[in-house]
Amino acid sequence: MGSVQLADGVVNYQLEGPQGAPVLVLSNSLGTNLHMWDTQVPAFAAHFQVLRYDTRGHGGSLVTPGPYSIEQLGGDVLALLDALKIERAHFCGLSMGGLIGQWLGINAGERLERLIVCNTAAKIGSPEIWNPRIEMVLRDGQAAMVGLRDASIERWFTKAYAAASPQQAQRITEMLAATSPEGYAANCAAVRDADFRDRLGEIRVPLLAIAGSEDAVTPPAGSRFIQEQVAGAEYAEFKAAHLSNVEVGEPFSRRVIDFLLAR
Template sequence: MAHVQLADGVLNYRLEGPEGAPVLVLSNSLGTDLGMWDAQVAVWREHFRVLRYDTRGHGASLVTAGPYNIPQLGADVLALLDALDIAKAHFVGLSMGGLIGQWLGIDAGERLLSLTLCNTAAQIGTAEVWNTRIDTVREGGEQAMRDLGEASLARWFTPAFVQTQPAQAQRITRMLADTSPEGYAANCAAVRDADYREQVGRISVPTLIVAGSDDAVTTPAHGRFLHTQIAGAQFVEFAAAHLSNVEVGAPFTQRVLTFLQAC
């Protein structure tokens, strides 16, 4: 593990793969840390310099007072790239990471080689849903995070995956249970306030949209909206719920790799 110093704290990251290879940045979903991508990294680092990081408020990265916003989280990515002297990179983001990717594509497209938006939407959920969750976490603290970890099984994975891969499902949901309540609530506000429905058409870098057929959080319809709005975007749908990279595994890894290698 390593970190870069931001103005208000440290951003935790891991950089793996051959020096001189194109850089591939991976951005996590709300409530997970960089270990969310473990299944992909073994393959992707053979071809790319893979840069994973813990989003502000998560894992071993800084937890600052909220609320956060997506431009702030996107600026953290740019600060990380600058600190590591990386001019351009491929970017793969899932859920909240996909919102960060949309902001980068809209406002900092010159830093991107490509963009992969997984299980995300131009607008995720409603203010009412997010405000309720923020209030729950602020009132319940660490116990509320543990409760959310258990409740997230049904949102993040299909019943079949939970039944056949219980250890893997629990490994991921423990990340949510271990997340700072303050950091989680601050990031919930960032997701709540993000709405890129009018701006995503400005994305001009090569883009792949990944959806899960059983994803009730960011549905295939959300993915198809992004597909229709972003010129030249590709679209793929897997039989999975919200964390398709974990649930699908190798087919997800290979499909994204094929896209990246063609960019």
């Protein structure tokens, strides 16, 4: 583990893999931390330097007053790359991390080699969905996070996976219960306000959109839309709910590696 000092706090990160290899940045979903990628790291680190980090408001990273914006969170990624003297990198983000990836592709494409956006959309939800959740979390604090944890298994995983792998599902959902309520609410606002539907055509880096066929949070149509709007983009779909990287495991990792190593 390491940390990088920003103007207003620290970003917690972990860097693994062979020195000199291409860098692959992994960006977590709302309510998780860098350990949501534990399943992928051994496979990824065979080919890349894997840079995982806790998004602002999550894990061991800074929690600053909200609301946040995806632009702010994308700026944190660029600051992390700058601090580690990484000129260009691959980027893979899931859900909120996928929104950050879209922002980077639109606004900082010169820093990216290839871009993967998973279980996400150019616009996720509406104020009618996000505002009550923000209000509840700010009002009820950690008790609200525990309640969200208990409800998240059905949103994040298929029933079959949750039944077959209860310890893994619990490991991931416990990340939500441990997340700062203030940080979570501030990131909810960032997701609420992000809308890249009219700007996806500005992305010029090679892109892969990954969806889960059983994902009720960000259904496959959202990933299909991204793929259709970005010239030359690829699409992959797995039988999974929202956290497809956790649920699918090795086939997810292999598809990402194949895309990143393609010539």
